[in-house]
Amino acid sequence: MGRPELHETLTALLGAVPLDAATTVVEVDLEVPMEVNLSRQGDALVVHAAPGHTRFISGLLPVVHRTRLHIVADEDGQQACRVGFCGPLPEGWSS
Amino acid sequence: MTGDAAFSVEDFLEAITSQLDRTQDALRLKAVTRPLTYAIRDFSMDLKVFVELAPDGKVMFRPSAADDTGSSVVHIGFTTVNRTMIEENTVSLSAVKSPSLDELGLDEQERRQLEKLGIRNASQLEQLKRTTGENTVARYSGLPVSRLRQALAQGRPSVKTVHPVTEPSAQPTGGHRPLAGPNAQLITNTVPSLLRTEPVGGPALESSPRPAGEPGMPSDAAPDRFRIPQRTRRIVLGGPRIEETTEHARLAGRALQMRTVDGGVEVDLGDDAADGTLELDLGDDGVVSMSLEFEPDGRSQAPTDPWRTP
Numbered sequence: 001m002g003r004p005e006l007h008e009t010l011t012a013l014l015g016a017v018p019l020d021a022a023t024t025v026v027e028v029d030l031e032v033p034m035e036v037n038l039s040r041q042g043d044a045l046v047v048h049a050a051p052g053h054t055r056f057i058s059g060l061l062p063v064v065h066r067t068r069l070h071i072v073a074d075e076d077g078q079q080a081c082r083v084g085f086c087g088p089l090p091e092g093w094s095s
Numbered sequence: 096m097t098g099d100a101a102f103s104v105e106d107f108l109e110a111i112t113s114q115l116d117r118t119q120d121a122l123r124l125k126a127v128t129r130p131l132t133y134a135i136r137d138f139s140m141d142l143k144v145f146v147e148l149a150p151d152g153k154v155m156f157r158p159s160a161a162d163d164t165g166s167s168v169v170h171i172g173f174t175t176v177n178r179t180m181i182e183e184n185t186v187s188l189s190a191v192k193s194p195s196l197d198e199l200g201l202d203e204q205e206r207r208q209l210e211k212l213g214i215r216n217a218s219q220l221e222q223l224k225r226t227t228g229e230n231t232v233a234r235y236s237g238l239p240v241s242r243l244r245q246a247l248a249q250g251r252p253s254v255k256t257v258h259p260v261t262e263p264s265a266q267p268t269g270g271h272r273p274l275a276g277p278n279a280q281l282i283t284n285t286v287p288s289l290l291r292t293e294p295v296g297g298p299a300l301e302s303s304p305r306p307a308g309e310p311g312m313p314s315d316a317a318p319d320r321f322r323i324p325q326r327t328r329r330i331v332l333g334g335p336r337i338e339e340t341t342e343h344a345r346l347a348g349r350a351l352q353m354r355t356v357d358g359g360v361e362v363d364l365g366d367d368a369a370d371g372t373l374e375l376d377l378g379d380d381g382v383v384s385m386s387l388e389f390e391p392d393g394r395s396q397a398p399t400d401p402w403r404t405p
Contacts, residue, residue, distance in 0.1 A: 005114060005117075006111070006114040007114040007115070007117035007118045007121070010114070010115070010118045010135065010138075011118050011121045011122075014118070014122065014133050014135065017133050019129065019131060019132070024131070025133075028133070034140075036140075036142075037158075038102060038107075038110070038158070044109075044110065044113070045102055045106045045107060045109070045110040046110060047107075047110045047111055047114050060161040060162050061161060062161055063143050063158075063159045063160070063161060063163075063166075065140055065141055065142050065143055066140070066141040067138070067139065067140045067141070068137070068138070068139045068140075069135060069137070069138055070135070070136045070137035070138070071133045071134070071135055071136070072133065072134055072136045073131060073132075073133060074122070074126065074131070074132050074133055074134040
């Protein structure tokens with residue numbers, strides 16, 4: 001199976017932060033070794049990335065690249081707004 | 096990373112940015128239903144690649160394979176920016192719309208020399224020339240001053256063709272009304288607001304240059320001369336960058352109504368237009384002048400015109 005696109009992996013990692021816990025997480029620093037590959041869709045380069053598929057060292061393993069994610073709490077989507085992503089929602093969506 | 100193909104740094108950064116944008120879009124949607132969600136503030140990657148220099152001077156990254164040793168590690172960091180920061184750090188729209196170096200007639204080697212100075216289009220070349228002087232640009236780029244002048248001259252807006260436009264109300268059934276004369280144009284009009292001109296049996300009305308040094312003209316170059324059929328009310332002036340740069344139009348000093356059309360501007364000459372100098376005010380690009388002449392009545396009827404009523 002091919003690796004998912006980077007945005008799918010990032011969304012999954014963000015989704016792993018508990019939302020309904022007794023205490024609120026306000027900041028998360030994640031360091032994830034990722035296996036990355038690139039593909040071409042038309043003229044565009046597409047990045048595929050997933051966490052290393054094994055923790056065992058055996059034979060020739062794909063190269064892993066260290067990635068670091070700094071995640072912050074975003075109450076009512078305000079953080080997204082502050083960073084310039086509070087524009088109109090994609091077609092078919094309304095707030 | 097897998098695969099042996101090298102990719103440019105620019106392509107890779109664009110690909111990552113696109114992925115981050117899609118993540119942010121998903122989070123934005125999630126925020127519609129959740130009072131609390133999370134956003135990515137920073138994202139960084141340590142990429143193991145082999146850095147190569149392509150023959151055209153571009154830096155390329157070749158992904159490190161499983162059994163490769165000695166690869167470089169490129170640390171790429173992305174952070175969030177606000178709208179003001181984006182506006183401060185991006186080139187203006189006019190600079191993007193400006194003709195590329197390719198369109199200025201520069202060959203690959205010359206383009207590369209200018210790109211090393213951060214010049215990618217005519218607007219940036221003009222700006223650097225204004226700020227530092229053309230000798231400085233010539234010295235650092237290694238291009239002769241005459242070549243830079245020639246390239247800039249090629250990128251300036253200019254009027255290449257003039258098409259007469261028929262009145263929508265004057266259209267006969269079927270929407271075709273041929274204009275008589277050697278330079279006749281077939282005007283196809285299906286929607287009143289959309290006029291398309293197609294040359295019939297000859298090119299569009301081309302300019303006939305006058306000798307240089309004509310007095311009283313605001314532009315440096317001698318004005319071109321265009322002849323149009325008698326009683327023409329509206330004309331379309333076409334040429335490179337005319338559409339985007341024209342601010343005002345005047346005929347013999349009288350302001351004219353105008354609107355932009357595909358590939359140029361359409362100018363309303365008025366009912367009582369006579370021969371005179373037509374000037375297009377192009378803002379920062381100066382003024383383009385041309386002499387507009389109406390053909391005498393006798394010349395605007397071709398004897399071979401099949402539409403002519405005896």
